[in-house]
Each structure stands twice: as structure tokens, then as C-alpha cells.
Amino acid sequence: MAAITQDNHGLRLIMRYVVLTLIAIIFMFPLVFMVMSSFKPDLQLLRDTSSIRAFLPVGDLSFDNYRDASSRVPIGTFVFNSVLVTGVTVLLSLLACSLAAFSFVFLNWKGRDVLLSIILATLIVPFETIAIPLLLLVSQMPWIGLEGFQVGWLNTYRVQIIPWIADGLTIFLFVQYFKDLPRDLIEASRVEGASWLQIYLKVVMPLAGPVIATAAILKFLVMYNQYLWPLIVVQQETYRPVMVGLQYFFQLNTAWGEIMAYLTIITVPVLAFYLVLQRAFIASIASTGVKG
């Protein structure tokens, strides 16, 4: 009797793993296909797509696609631009949004509730629908930089960074998280004579680890994967980010092997980074995701 239940239990366990693994295959196969194809010549790549060979490192494998792709587009420049734009935006976003949320949650001031409602209302405006008015706006916007006074933000880093710093979602995440922090702590520091800036820096932010991680991850994904906005505001190669670089591969005859190599170059580092940190990654999103 005991042996039978044991077997039954073992079988069910195996079935569970089979189901889990089948689903895992569904989520992985396009990415496996991408990496494998990046090593194959075009003819073989296209022939392989109709069979299981598409996912296997078989046939005539080489790094030719990587060589050709990097001679077609300045990959280094594009990656540098993406990393710069993403990094700067994420940092400034964490700063501006956490400061605002701090003020909304812990401070009482005139106009607070109205401003917060306006910010939350922007959550239902898809970016694509304001892209063109924003384009008209930034094309006329003044700027004072090292070169002096200028009009127009097109073809710059700032046009890819500044409009993306503050957003409703990031502020919302911080607000939700701050609401659960003990208010006594803040009032006590206040009684002891700490300034608001000190409370923000020394009391609140050190407790905000999970929400900082979540906000940073979500912003990183949005920024690194930018497509439409840089497409319309950046015409100069020097300032282009990685996703726009894809455009280069669709001229005249499409070189699929090179595309796969390019996709692999821009995707795999992010995936690897994610897989190394996946525990913290998912745990932080889960911990800040839902509050009533």
C-alpha cells in the first residue's frame, strides 16, 4: 500500500515537472532560435526555420554574421548611447520621483491632492498618443548648454532623457511604498529637529530598497527598449540607440543572419544580467507590485 502511494506520488511529481518544462520551452524557444540563427548563413537559417534544426547549433556555424553586422552598423556607438541614455534617465527618475512621492505622502501642503490626481491621471495616456505634439514641442524648446543658447532639442541626448525622467507609474510605486512606512518614525525625526532633506536621505530612502529596485528595473526596460521616440527625434547616427539600429538591416535585401546577430548582441547582455539577478528582480517587483 505504502509502495503504491509512493509510486503514485513519484509519478505525479514527474508529471508536474513535465508540465513545467513544456511551458518553459514555449517561453524560451524564440530566444533560442535567435541565438542559434545568429551563427548560421542566411540560406541555411531560412531552410532551418521549418524544422527543429532552427533551435539546434547544427550545420555551417560561424561568427560571420557578427562580423558583417558590426561592419554595417556602428554597434559600439549605439550600445554606448543606449547605456548612457538609460543610465542617466534611471538615476534622475529615481531621484525626482522619490522626492515627489516623499512630499505627497509625508508632507502637508496646499495643492497636494490636486497635483497627485493630475499625476495619476497621466497613467492612462499612452505615450504614442502624445508623441507628435511632444515632437513639435521639443523641436522649438530652448536650451542653454556649453555651446550657449540654442533652440530645438532634436538630435541630442537630452531629448531622449529629459522627457522620460518623471512618469506617473514611478511616482505611484513610490507613493504606495511610502504609505506603508511608519509615520511615527518621520514625526519623531521631525521633533528631533531633522530637516526634510535629512529625513528623506537618512530615514526614508534607506528603507526604500525594494521599491527603488522595482522602479529602476521597470524604467531600465522602458528606456533600453525605446523605439518610437528616438526614431522620430534622432536623425543623426551619433545619437541613435540600439533599437533604432534595427532599421539599418531592412534596406534593400534583408540579411536575416545579421539581424539575428544584432538582436543577440543587444538582447543577450540584458537577459544574462536578468538571469543572474532574477531572484532579486522578481522578488522586488512582487514585493512592490500590489498594495490594496
Add this chain to the structure above:
Amino acid sequence: MASKLTTSNRAGWAFALPGFGLIALFIVVPFFFAFYLSLTNQRLISPNPTEFVGLENYRNLLSISVLSIEPEVDETGALIRDADGNLAYPRVRTFTRDNPDYPQYAGMREWFRWHSGDTAKVVVATDVVFWKSLRNTLMFVLVVAPVQGALALGLALLINQKLRGINIYRAIYFMPVVVSIVVVSLLWRFLYAEEGLLNSILSAFSFGLFEGRDWLGDENTALGAIKAMSIWQAVGFHMVIWLSGLQTISPTLYEAASIEGASKWQTFRYVTWPGLRNTAVLVLIVITMQAFALFAQIDVMTNGGPLDSTTTVVFQAVERGYGKQDISGGSAISVILFLLVLSISLIQRYLTREK
């Protein structure tokens, strides 16, 4: 609760200003700018000065009506039938082009038709493509929001077991979320191609009965293919949100259910689901918003085709505003989309309010 300690207008404004100022300048102002532009005839580059045209852009987009067409009759009054026995109808364009008897249909085109007895009811609209984009977007939201939400919950329940190595599976299910939708869309073009993998799999499983098709090139399957891919890409994210909801449910509730001898379904129905209320609201709202913004997949995979079967409201807004430089028309579409999303989120909020 407004304690003196925490009241400070100066500090309050100073801390909120960078974040709020940037949002006001780069989201709120462009939004109202779009609203203004939608009332003009602004184009990106135009020799003519911009004029205020009132609601004309909206009229052009939204004008729609139903035209009843009687079948043709011969001199004796008998219905004319063609060789297959079908009734013959006058062409729609006899009503919509230069017909002084029907000024209300001027410039409209046929969207679709149905028959009521012998009469053909033809739905005509000034901007048929826009109406198709509206229909496609709503169909996308109506399918993707519930299906993706439910699949994500299923995955969350599956991944919430205590099994060795479960973290690896969780990480893999979340993986597509990390990849750009542009990259994902490009990859799936291969899978959906006529010589692609999906056809080979279906053909193998049906022992050759299934004939390959070009999933994205067929107007009957293109939008469905994009729905499936979009769910595949984003479901992992919502799985994590559900998972966080699941983990807030107290284990003692499950113990109690198991002592009472509740079945798996009963446990889910009376313990798990009530505990997920807030999560469900969040997931539903987030998926709906994302679904309304459908753009990149269309841009990369189909460009709205074939025969406008995959065009969406956002795609039309961008295509007209940027592609065709018709800024006022694109802006009017943006405003309509905003009003649509706003009313749906108000309805959702009302339906899911705390009772």
C-alpha cells in the same frame, strides 16, 4: 491628521516640483496641445497658415450611418437575379458620390453590410480605416485582457508550489518580459511565416492534414497571431503580480480549508480567489491600459495590414500624425483614444469598487 509637524508649503512644493514639473511639461502640456491641434487643420509642413476648424476632424473620423439599399428591379417590377440567383444591388457609390438626394452620405465608403429580407443594410463611414482600427483595438482588449489575466493566474498557481528548482521555471516564464517587444515581434515573424515553425508543428501534429498558411498575411488570422504573441510576451509580468498576491494570503487559511476537507476547487474558490481581489483589480486595469496602447507589434509585424485587419487606434494616430504628416487628424485620434480609455477605466473602477 494634518499635524503642524508635517505642514510645510515651501518644502512640499520644493520636493514635488521636479517630478511634477517634468510631468506637466512633457505629458500634460503635449496632451492639451494635442487637444488644441485636433481642432485645427495643422500639418507638419504646410504652405497654408493653420486654421481653426472646430470639430471637423472629429466629424470626419466619426461620421457613420446605415444605408438601406433595395435590390434592383426590372420594368415589370420583378427582382433581378444573377446567374447564381443572387439579388443585384445598385452600387453604394451611386448614393455617396455627387448624389444631391443624399447629401448626408457624401464621401462615405462601405465598411460592411448585412441583409434584412431583400434589403441590403450597408454601414458607411467617412473614415472606414479609423472604424476598423477602433474595432481591432476593442477586439484586442476584449480578448487579451481576460485571457492574459487568466493565464497569468494559472502560471502563478503553478509556480507557487514548493518544488525543487521552481525558481528556474519562474525565471524562464518571466524572461520574455525583459526582451524588447520590437525584438520579440521580429522573431515571431519567422515563426508565423508560411515556411515557418508554427506551420511545421501543426502539420506534424495533424499528420500533414493541416496546410500551411501565412499567419500574418491572412486577414483572418493576422490579429489573432498578434494577440497570441502579445500574451506570450507579457504574461510573465502579470504572473509575478498574481504571485505577490498569492503570497499575501495567510497559510493558516489554507490549513483551515484542508482540515475542513475542502477540495482543490473549493480551496481556490473560497480561500485563494477572495484573497486576490485587489490583485485582480490591478492586473485587469494594467492589462487593459497596455492593450489599448498596442503599437510596436503592428509597426514591426504587419503595418496594419492585410486589408487593415490589424490596424489599431494608436497605430493610426502615429501613422497619420507622423507618417502622413496630418498632425490634426492624428491628434483627434489621440483625443478619442484618451476619452475611450478614460471611460473604460472609470467603468472598471465603478465595477470593482469596494462594496
